[in-house]
Amino acid sequence: MFAKVSRFIGEVKGELRKANWPWESDPKIKGFKKYRELVDSTVVVLIATILLAGFVALWDIIHTNVIFFLTSLGSK
Template sequence: MAKELGFFGKISKFFKSVKSELKKVNWPNREEITSNTLVVIVTVIALITFIGLIDLTLSNIITPLIS
């Protein structure tokens, strides 16, 4: 019969399984991290520009209508 784990035994088992799973992770290298970071930064800048232009256009259209 399997021995029942107490509260701290369950916590210990959880952290051991987390450690085991983290060993299986395929961690990215420096070049991949740099490349992915640049993609994110360029995408954010493009979205900021796009949303800003839409906001500016809509505010120029709507402001004369309500004043």
């Protein structure tokens, strides 16, 4: 069992080394400059999420008003 766990952990480490990490690997770069790509990607995702939420909210309001209008026609 320990051999399987050890092999699994070794394979995970190998795969993680192949990954392209979103920060600079140069040890000379410090602070936010090191994480520039990560910060930029996070900002893009946040803006896209806010725009999508606004789009969905707008269509929800429009459809709610249309349904309310149509149901009020039938109740008169």
